[in-house]
Amino acid sequence: MHKKLAIPAALIAAAGLALSGCSSSGGDSAPGEIEIDVPDLPAVESLGDMESEVNIVAWSGFVEPAWADQFTADTGCKVNRKVAATSDEMVQLMRTGEYDLVSASGDASLRLIVDGNVQPLNTELIPNFGDDIVEGMKGQLYDTLNGNVYGIPIGRGANILEYNSEVVTEAPTSWDVVWEEDSPYAGNIAAYDSPIYIADAAIYLMATQPDLGIENPYALDEEQLAAAVELLQQQNGMVSEYWSPATNVTSFTGGNSVVGTSWEVLRKATQDEKFQSVLPEEGSTGWSDAWMLAADAEHPNCAYAWMDYTSSPEVNGQIAMNFGMAPANAAFCETSDEAREHCDYYNATDEEYFEKVWFWTTPIDQCLDGRTDVQCTNYQDWTSAWATVKG
Known part of the structure; x- marks a missing residue:
């Protein structure tokens, strides 16, 4: 069974993302709304006994013994981790039915929701999903649909402009240094290797x-x-160089690139003050990760316990510091001087900063800006287009 998801077009345009939980419950739509079919899946109503394990697909650094072992001791749920390198790989793995949870970014979450691979969540069963979760990561358009929450926030980050200040001596304020053909840094520009990078050009x-x-x-x-x-x-x-997270740092430190798109954590990893960064005046793309529960999860009780456990200030903070991102739980930022320094560096509670960030969202046939007179291009179209860019 499917239900229509109605989304106010004005809200879509204002938020700069893709889908909204501020919608009708189905049926007739008000003028200016778009509708998207999503599987009508129920959320868990109550928790039962813990199973013996939970199987998780995650980014590297999200599931580590430092906190997973304590979770196992507390709940009896053994944590089995599968590290994925890309959002496409995460989607493919979740579609196998072998995993309970995934740490999905916005360029994966919409695909998983629309295709019925993940189920809505009962946030009342996740007490740590409360007032301390930063507002900018709650009820967002990429994981909250038709009033249903599909993702429990983990962390977020902007795709910033990094540059070598010994070469780029005038601090840039615009992305023009990487897009204009008369850029003095032509031949030394770093770009992200993914079809979703098309959105950077669009910005x-x-x-x-x-x-x-x-x-x-x-x-x-x-x-x-x-x-x-x-x-x-x-x-x-x-x-x-078209970089992946594994090659970005060496591209800059090795001198191959002197300016280009990057992540805060990768710029920090260069460990050299000559590498600086800025969020340019045009704004930027970014990413926001969330735990999502498989529609047919075999271990839902352990999965719910994991989402709650990792949403606590202490554990969410450990994940954020280990990966290098802004934590979802703002209470972590007040737990120590080290935590405050980390939160300041990643702009954790600075909503004005993140208002300029268009978080990754999978493009689909329906125009997510509310237009109905044309059909928009989808992720498959973008993937095909990306192949023509790289040749």
């Missing part, structure tokens, strides 16, 4: 080519996608 076009009418970088019709691809192909001739 720059929103600022520099307003006639294209882009209002949401994840809602591109064919003409808008073509414009983004043209910009990316122009950039391709200036790119020194």
Whole structure:
């Protein structure tokens, strides 16, 4: 069974993301809303006895013995971890039915929800999902649909502009240094290696080519996608390296790249003050990760216990510090001087900072900016387009 998900177009445009929990419960839609079919799955009503284990697909650094062993001691649930390297891999693994939980980013979560791979959550069974979770990570459009919460926040980060200040001597304020063909740093520009990077080009076009009418970088019709691809192909001739998290740091420290998109944690990992970063005036893309529960989870009680345990200030803070991101639980930021320093560096409670960030969201056929007169391009279209960019 499926139900219609109605989303106010004005809210979509204002929030800069993709889907909203501020919607009707189905049936007739008000003017200016879009509808998306989502599987009508029930949430768990109450918890029972703990199972003996929980199987988790996660980013590297999210599930470590430092906190997983204590969870096992407390609950009797053995934690079995599968590390995934990309969002695409996470989606594929969750579709096997072998895993209970996933630490999904926004470029995976919508696919999992719409395809019925994950179920809505009963947040009353997760006490730590409370007032201390930062507002900017609650009820967001990429994991809260039709009034149902599908994701328990873990952490977030912006995709910032990193540069070598010994080479880029005038601190940049715009992404123009990586997109314009007359950039003095052509040949030494780092770019993220993923179809979702198309949204970075779209953000720059929103600022520099307003006639294209882009209002949401994840809602591109064919003409808008073509414009983004043209910009990316122009950039391709200036790119020194398309990076993954494993190669970004060496690209900068080795001198291959002197400017380009990066993450705060990767810039910090360079361990050299000459590497600086900025959130440019046009804004940026970013990522927000959340625990999501498989629709057919074999160990739902252990899974719920894990989501609650890892949402506590202490454990959520450990995950955030270990991975390098802003924690979801703001209470962690007051637990120590080290915690405060970490939260300050990652702008953990600075909602004004994150208002300029368009968090990753999977593009789908329905235009997520509310348009109904055209069909937008989907993630498969973006994947095909990305192949033409890299050649």
